[in-house]
Amino acid sequence: MRKIFVQEPDSDIWKKWIRDCQEETQKAIDSVTKGENPKINEKLYKRDSIKKSYFVTKGAPFYGRCTYCESPIKDNQYPQVEHFRPKAGIMDENRKVINLKDENGIDTGEPHPGYYWLAYDWRNLLPSCAICNQPKSTLFPVVGRHAQAPNEEINEKPLLINPISELEDDNPELHLSVDPHTGIMSPVNDSLRGAMCIKLFRLNEREQLVDERKKIRRITNTMVTELYEALQKTGDPTYSERQAYQEIIKCYEELIGVFKGSQPYTAAYLSILRQKGFTIEWLQKKCEIFQDLLSNLDD
Incomplete structure (x- = not known):
């Protein structure tokens, strides 16, 4: 969720x-x-x-x-x-x-x-x-x-979570987390709401769900590695600045898309990315920097 x-x-x-x-x-x-x-x-x-x-x-x-x-x-x-x-x-x-x-x-x-x-x-x-x-x-x-x-x-004080709610306490991340190694979902700080969602929707009882969440660790690590490799190309003479900036922007946009929910099982992605210190605000700021650099090349 x-x-x-x-x-x-x-x-x-x-x-x-x-x-x-x-x-x-x-x-x-x-x-x-x-x-x-x-x-x-x-x-x-x-x-x-x-x-x-x-x-x-x-x-x-x-x-x-x-x-x-x-x-x-x-x-x-x-x-x-x-x-x-x-x-x-x-x-x-x-x-x-x-x-x-x-x-x-x-x-x-x-x-x-x-x-x-x-x-x-x-x-x-x-x-x-x-x-x-x-x-x-x-x-x-x-x-x-x-x-x-x-x-x-x-x-009311619901024990279920409405993910489209604008209330701060309704953010699923405050109630649910995913173990990146096992794919098991757990309540955050013994959240009653998180526990109720896990139980009612059988989020750990469905083997396919758990397996899909386990796969996210490898995918996320690959995305982060690709970003770091793209950043290193800014100092590589075999790549033009334009090529390097375009690839960096692409990596940032893919990670931003994950935070916005573009990928299935986003909760698993976010558990890993937040552990690595990523936030959507930081990614957007960095992406804008390289978009400006790319734009300046066109001036």
């Missing part, structure tokens, strides 16, 4: 979808206000044009991968648009149905309807592989009380 940097699209298709989502959200809220069960229009949040252009595209922000396990969602698989906070009904980590509570915090015996007001919120929608989505289903464990009405979720 990695932090995913998202930027809301600005296309006309997206804007229309957002308007449609807002209308359906209000309908659901109005239904609950009247004492009725909210109706969720699944076709809306799964709208094909939005799904293909945003949720399952091979480019940013999700790069065609599952938000939780980071595995590529292959063309022959059915990518699912998953609700981080469940749209209809909630269970805790023990699969116990969560009921609504009255103003005194007493269980009413009435099942929680789910986060119906977030059913179409794009910040609550994530692409997921079936292997991660099936066990999650309506599970949404929290510390304390579940939100029961719009905006109450702001005060």
Whole structure:
């Protein structure tokens, strides 16, 4: 799991979808206000044009991968648009149905309807592989009380992590790390949230996942070696300055791309790169220096 940097699209298709989502959200809220069960229009949040252009595209922000396990969602698989906070009904980590509570915090015996007001919120929608989505289903464990009405979720303390959240504490790197030798994922500082994600999504129980993360160590070391070798070419008379700068910039851009999530199993890459002292800010600064040097050759 990695932090995913998202930027809301600005296309006309997206804007229309957002308007449609807002209308359906209000309908659901109005239904609950009247004492009725909210109706969720699944076709809306799964709208094909939005799904293909945003949720399952091979480019940013999700790069065609599952938000939780980071595995590529292959063309022959059915990518699912998953609700981080469940749209209809909630269970805790023990699969116990969560009921609504009255103003005194007493269980009413009435099942929680789910986060119906977030059913179409794009910040609550994530692409997921079936292997991660099936066990999650309506599970949404929290510390304390579940939100029961719009905006109450702001005060919730989820035990799962939403990688596209802008909240600092929702950065997966604060909760999950990968051993570069074994590929095993562990909670950072005994993080309860990290442990819950590992358990629920079976991030260490799936042999293929662990094997793929183990391979990252060799790949990352190769990328770093190539960068150092490229830097040495600036003093090699057999290479022109232009050739050297272009190769250095390419190496920096590849590493920057890793930090942005361009490669599968980014969490494994980051665990290694951070151990080596790399940060995206440092890489970007160095890359800009050599881009300026290359630009000066053209002046």
